[in-house]
Amino acid sequence: MKMILRWFAGGDDSVSLKQIKQIPGVSGICPMLSDIPVGEVWPLERLMALKEEVNSAGLELEVIESVNIHEDIKKGLPTRDRYIDNYIKTIENLSKIGVKCLCYNFMPVMDWMRSELAYPLSDGSTALAYDHEEILKMNPADIADGILSNSKGYYMPGWEPERMGQMGEDIKFYQSMSTEDYWNNMKYFLDAVIPYAEKYDVKMAIHPDDPPFSVFGLPKVINSAENMRKFLSLNTSKYNGLTLCTGSLGADLNNDIPAIVREFAAQGRIHFAHIRNIKHSEDKVFTESAHPSQCGDLDMYEIVKAFYDNGFDGYIRPDHGRMIWDEQARPGYGLYDRALGATYLLGLWEAIEKSKK
Numbered sequence: 639m640k641m642i643l644r645w646f647a648g649g650d651d652s653v654s655l656k657q658i659k660q661i662p663g664v665s666g667i668c669p670m671l672s673d674i675p676v677g678e679v680w681p682l683e684r685l686m687a688l689k690e691e692v693n694s695a696g697l698e699l700e701v702i703e704s705v706n707i708h709e710d711i712k713k714g715l716p717t718r719d720r721y722i723d724n725y726i727k728t729i730e731n732l733s734k735i736g737v738k739c740l741c742y743n744f745m746p747v748m749d750w751m752r753s754e755l756a757y758p759l760s761d762g763s764t765a766l767a768y769d770h771e772e773i774l775k776m777n778p779a780d781i782a783d784g785i786l787s788n789s790k791g792y793y794m795p796g797w798e799p800e801r802m803g804q805m806g807e808d809i810k811f812y813q814s815m816s817t818e819d820y821w822n823n824m825k826y827f828l829d830a831v832i833p834y835a836e837k838y839d840v841k842m843a844i845h846p847d848d849p850p851f852s853v854f855g856l857p858k859v860i861n862s863a864e865n866m867r868k869f870l871s872l873n874t875s876k877y878n879g880l881t882l883c884t885g886s887l888g889a890d891l892n893n894d895i896p897a898i899v900r901e902f903a904a905q906g907r908i909h910f911a912h913i914r915n916i917k918h919s920e921d922k923v924f925t926e927s928a929h930p931s932q933c934g935d936l937d938m939y940e941i942v943k944a945f946y947d948n949g950f951d952g953y954i955r956p957d958h959g960r961m962i963w964d965e966q967a968r969p970g971y972g973l974y975d976r977a978l979g980a981t982y983l984l985g986l987w988e989a990i991e992k993s994k995k
């Protein structure tokens with residue numbers, strides 16, 4: 639197991655690599671090149687420069703989060719083959735700089751969604767929050783506006799401003815598509831890409847839908863044990879695997895996270911784990927919380943134990959953090975609360991490991 643942290647390259651992060659290096663036990667980072675338009679090839683020269691920057695800070699670059707999927711692939715348009723070819727070329731380039739794991743998602747149009755980016759918690763910190771009724775009152779353009787105008791000037795992954803103008807039409811397109819067709823488009827992508835992931839030894843790790851239930855009638859597919867089973871059966875290569883995000887899946891109270899981890903870790907299909915906690919006030923209304931079990935709904939000991947007991951040897955990162963100690967940072971991606979999360983998760987891992995000896 640390796641503990642890593644998400645980091646945004648190109649001067650688009652308030653957190654420095656030097657600061658990350660000083661978090662005990664963190665071995666590397668999972669960055670992305672956010673200025674490359676979705677669907678285009680990530681140039682090898684840019685990746686080599688990124689690797690040099692990360693390695694010279696004493697950190698590893700073995701995971702990328704994310705290379706986003708062009709909407710034409712998700713829509714199943716004839717133009718998808720060009721974007722799939724580009725995706726394969728990007729995987730080849732990633733393999734040349736030693737990347738072992740690629741996190742991506744297959745969510746239509748909007749990627750993750752929250753109703754608030756700085757919801758005040760009782761301890762004076764703020765966190766990302768979701769209220770389904772509030773979301774349904776907004777139109778998608780308002781949600782995009784809210785996220786982009788409250789991002790404090792940082793790029794928000796999955797909310798590329800150049801895609802937002804298209805959003806209304808895209809939503810209509812998916813509303814008229816059957817979920818089965820959406821699955822078929824996913825299988826088409828996997829069958830084209832996974833043989834190259836094998837060839838270049840880069841494990842593909844899909845991130846669950848966030849939230850894991852449908853909003854605006856859009857298809858949701860990676861949201862439950864049953865659907866993750868279906869996803870993994872679409873292409874049975876070990877290189878077709880999961881990013882197991884406890885907070886995303888945990889937003890559906892029906893998901894038994896430790897059971898899900900046990901099942902898929904035992905099959906060797908989880909390559910990357912995002913481990914964070916959330917707290918519901920009612921169904922489909924939650925805030926992200928500090929990582930410890932006592933702060934949210936999820937039993938973090940049982941979750942980490944499920945990874946350990948089933949031989950998990952991939953990458954873990956603390957996921958979003960609260961904004962604490964007056965830090966100014968990209969919502970969800972400050973230094974302090976994620977550093978606390980990493981330390982807590984490493985403590986759980988050590989205690990579980992030593993209890994087995």
Ligand SMILES: [Mn+2]
Pocket residue numbers: 845883886912957
């Ligand atoms: Mn996540």
